[in-house]
Amino acid sequence: MNVSGIIGYPVTPFSDVNGHVDFENLAQVIDTLFSAEVDAIAALGSAGEAAYLTEIEWQKVAEYTVKYVNSRVPVVIGIAELTTAQAVKRAKYAYEIGADMIMVSPFSYYQLDEDELFRHYESISNATPLPIMIYNNPATCGIDMSPQFMLKMVNNIKNTCMIKESSGDIQRMHKIYNLSNGQIPFFNGCNHMALEALNAGASGWCTAAPCLIGKQPKYLFDAVKQGENEKARELFYQQYEFLEFIVHSGLAAAVKSGFSIQGTPIGGPRKPLLPLTEFSHQQLKTMLLKLNSLT
Template sequence: MTTPFSGILAAVVTPFRADGSTVDAGGVRRQVEHIVGAGVHGVVPLGSTGEFTTLSNAERKEVADLYLRAVDGRVPVVVGTGALTTGETIDLTRHAADAGATAVMIVPPYYGALGWEEVVAHYGAVSDAVDIDIMFYNLPDATGLDISAGRLAELARSTRVTSFKDTGGDAVKFATVLHHYADVIQPLNGYDTLTFSGIAAGARAGVWGAASVIPQLCADFYETLAVRGDIAEAREQWTKIFPICEFLEAHPYASAIKTGLDLVGVPSGPPRLPALPLTPEHATTFARLLREAGIDLPR
């Protein structure tokens, strides 16, 4: 396994212009400065938060290029390249590798659940075609696929999969990988409300959508819990962060993150249809939670 990730990697949005029809390059630069400038340790474009399923492959390549240029080597960039076919996944992965991505994040094809042999064949084909590390994106709600801890390790042994982002919410499976298979595959928490438990259990990194909205709070929390090991202070910080995570998970996620970005003064345009922005009532609730967490919102 290559050098593991460390810290908080922000799951980032795809900024659109006001009508949602085209990608906003300036919006990408604003996101990067907001997030990386606050001390977050990496960015993950073109995952679920990045609305990748609403983008053409040409747009996905454009967004990957924009984020890589804006980051300019300051932190790792893990580009989402999962697609419905192996051929498309290879094409997107090759582009990300050529553009300078640190790694790629690949969700299993998500229309019909794959069998185990198909999973191995899919990730194996990408591994054979492109020389880049792969983060397995565990998202059973969307893929219908829930691989055991042992099989995740088996997949890592036979392909270029070196890590997995766990958005399944199964804390026991996450701990099993952490304690029994971390020498083979690195687990990264990807379930917002389980961030405290995942890092406290020993995870060295997480992919966290909330870090796009409240990057300083998330970076400070990681420093307190993972680096300094001050669990008492981390609990105090978590009392501010947890309600925000809870809110995000209770709403359409990308729309909620974009609402949060509007509230903190780093707008990224609307979600792409058919997704809709949060209602004004929900936005008001979100604003209250941000203020209660100590975020000074622009007027």
């Protein structure tokens, strides 16, 4: 599967009444991403609070997202599990419900070595024909995979075909591009590095930003790909403070606060995550007023 461009991340709304997943508001979140003209939708990542969902909730969110998107764009399902057996189970489920791709990050309590990681991905690949995006996110998962090792997996494990790099080190992206001769697609997972990553050859940008600032990430991606360097820099620096803010404030809390600011309350994050403080909420409100006045 050839995926590129902006991969939008929906948050998972929760009801203020009973704390359950609010599927009516999830539809609104997905519609917001469609309005932002994202090229794919990746459910159940960190922005979607996948780690805080029950097994049944996870399955229902995955299934609902696939059905609601209804093949309008590819759907990627995020998988980050402690055990290989649970990751395989979720990969099979993603295939059964009609997802187009899975994004797999190795989540670990013990520090896994490369042989353990290789076998983890290999087992998932053997369980389903779905394309696999290898996701390196050491800050969240506690495991940092080198470009060389991720490329080894792409070259030696069927179905592993692309990489999402979120270590925050732009040199990783240069190495992926250089070592693969530009043949292996990789995606930026660090919002505040979007301009550098796209200029380094990233095939796309995985982000929850379109939930709040519409087509502006898409405009930035298009400007870079069209070689409009001055325009790209201008677009990036317009967004930069906001992109940095939502990461440092916590994606789920920040994006949900932003929906509330823009007139669509979708509940807060699930504990132990907390909503933004009033000060941070007002900071975000100021940024969004400024950004949305530019569109």
